[in-house]
Amino acid sequence: MLERVETGNAAAGGAASSTGAAAPVVGPIARRPLHEEAVDRLRSAIVQGELAPGIRLNERVLSERLGISRTPLREAVKLLATEGLVELLPNRGAIVAPVDAERLAQTLAVMGALEALIGELACAQASESDIAAIRALHYEMMAAHARRDLAAYFAHNQAIHLALVEAGGNAVLAHTYRQLNANVRRVRYMANLSPARWDAAVREHEEILAALTARDGVRLKALLSDHLAHKTAAVLAALQDGAAREAA
Amino acid sequence: MLERVETGNAAAGGAASSTGAAAPVVGPIARRPLHEEAVDRLRSAIVQGELAPGIRLNERVLSERLGISRTPLREAVKLLATEGLVELLPNRGAIVAPVDAERLAQTLAVMGALEALIGELACAQASESDIAAIRALHYEMMAAHARRDLAAYFAHNQAIHLALVEAGGNAVLAHTYRQLNANVRRVRYMANLSPARWDAAVREHEEILAALTARDGVRLKALLSDHLAHKTAAVLAALQDGAAREAA
DNA sequence: TCTCCTGATTTTGTATGCAGAATACAAAAA
DNA sequence: TTTTTGTATTCTGCATACAAAATCAGGAGA
Numbered sequence: 068m069l070e071r072v073e074t075g076n077a078a079a080g081g082a083a084s085s086t087g088a089a090a091p092v093v094g095p096i097a098r099r100p101l102h103e104e105a106v107d108r109l110r111s112a113i114v115q116g117e118l119a120p121g122i123r124l125n126e127r128v129l130s131e132r133l134g135i136s137r138t139p140l141r142e143a144v145k146l147l148a149t150e151g152l153v154e155l156l157p158n159r160g161a162i163v164a165p166v167d168a169e170r171l172a173q174t175l176a177v178m179g180a181l182e183a184l185i186g187e188l189a190c191a192q193a194s195e196s197d198i199a200a201i202r203a204l205h206y207e208m209m210a211a212h213a214r215r216d217l218a219a220y221f222a223h224n225q226a227i228h229l230a231l232v233e234a235g236g237n238a239v240l241a242h243t244y245r246q247l248n249a250n251v252r253r254v255r256y257m258a259n260l261s262p263a264r265w266d267a268a269v270r271e272h273e274e275i276l277a278a279l280t281a282r283d284g285v286r287l288k289a290l291l292s293d294h295l296a297h298k299t300a301a302v303l304a305a306l307q308d309g310a311a312r313e314a315a
Numbered sequence: 316m317l318e319r320v321e322t323g324n325a326a327a328g329g330a331a332s333s334t335g336a337a338a339p340v341v342g343p344i345a346r347r348p349l350h351e352e353a354v355d356r357l358r359s360a361i362v363q364g365e366l367a368p369g370i371r372l373n374e375r376v377l378s379e380r381l382g383i384s385r386t387p388l389r390e391a392v393k394l395l396a397t398e399g400l401v402e403l404l405p406n407r408g409a410i411v412a413p414v415d416a417e418r419l420a421q422t423l424a425v426m427g428a429l430e431a432l433i434g435e436l437a438c439a440q441a442s443e444s445d446i447a448a449i450r451a452l453h454y455e456m457m458a459a460h461a462r463r464d465l466a467a468y469f470a471h472n473q474a475i476h477l478a479l480v481e482a483g484g485n486a487v488l489a490h491t492y493r494q495l496n497a498n499v500r501r502v503r504y505m506a507n508l509s510p511a512r513w514d515a516a517v518r519e520h521e522e523i524l525a526a527l528t529a530r531d532g533v534r535l536k537a538l539l540s541d542h543l544a545h546k547t548a549a550v551l552a553a554l555q556d557g558a559a560r561e562a563a
Numbered sequence: 564t565c566t567c568c569t570g571a572t573t574t575t576g577t578a579t580g581c582a583g584a585a586t587a588c589a590a591a592a593a
Numbered sequence: 594t595t596t597t598t599g600t601a602t603t604c605t606g607c608a609t610a611c612a613a614a615a616t617c618a619g620g621a622g623a
Contacts, residue, residue, distance in 0.1 A: 125574080127574075137575095158574090158576075160574070
């Protein structure tokens, strides 16, 4: 967990050896900044619960683990703080942000407001190949569901929702959505959903795909909103549940 | 412009000398981190156009001007990059993000989606004193309009919209809204609005206040959406205008 | 035993140093 | 004159050094 970074920036284009084929001449591989690497690393560690809510992020320890110095690490931590994944304690460093039901509910409410725009834009702007890609993801997700493979299901589910927002062609919307979503995913990983809710979610996805295919924006908006509302209920319930179990 | 920081963190509460009066004991004033100071400084400099779009942010120069070292400054710049106010060029530092009509339109679309939630929450959650405060701001704005004092008008206008979103009690929503808004404000500063649009905006604000007072969420939602749509049109038009004038 | 102080240690926040990349400049070639 | 190539300088990205704040350990006193 949290392996060293090993500056994996090896020449992406590789030696375009041999014949001077119509190779696009790769271009000089911009090395990825370490702070970005650190952001990604830490974000996924937090989202996947590898770094539990509330634990302190000791700079020295983390910088050793990631194999980078404190400077880019601190930059990364501050970025994650704006995403709400970590909390900055003045003069006392940072902790992984505790999961707060109130805040989570607020986040989901904002995402709900965005769903309307997402549905509208997706229907209006998605290319046929965008839709085809989403359909492919949908069936892969169905397969995961049939297999009761929760991890794969989540992964494809995420991919679908991201593809939907991307298809709308509004980069700001996509960025905002992603950022909010990070906090929700964290809880998702913690909470298994009930079989009933799982089945219902899959049915909802069927309808979502149908509406998108028909490019029925009004309907897609409504479906996405409902879908999120159900998800909200499930997530908050799971959270309550977890808290209760904790207390026992 | 961009005066040194002078660590204005002087004991905020001042010496709580003399009698142990019921002073709220200020607490040992947590010194404000320099990177935060830098963020605020740079953000307002950019929003107010003091740092023009496209110009390079030379680290050495900036750190000297602000009187802080490069480390916290770099942290600040990276934070502003996530807000979209600056653009990071790998190995070549950062520039003030160019104003891009496309991106601005996308930002405004997202804000539009949020307006619905803002209106709903404000009507449902605002306290009477919240509403009173907004009303006070409203009249101050009206005064500024009567005086044709554009700067004061903008300031109060901003304050009203922020108060509205704050009154809803959803901190995540407020945070998201603020962030998106920074990019719009920048253009606002650049573009004077036409007298006709100004008058119309004021009338819209009258209706907004009325709907809030009546706690008519449905109506407030619609009004805020329309208001933003008009603003969007005005802002984009002003932007076109500016570009055209530039070309001439 | 508990509380409160005091000094040592850890940890953060900030500044500075260093290597490599990018740019600017100047001379040579076309 | 224009383009190209080699060199010097500037700047960024990262690491490290240093100072201030916080935490911890131990002991004195109640």
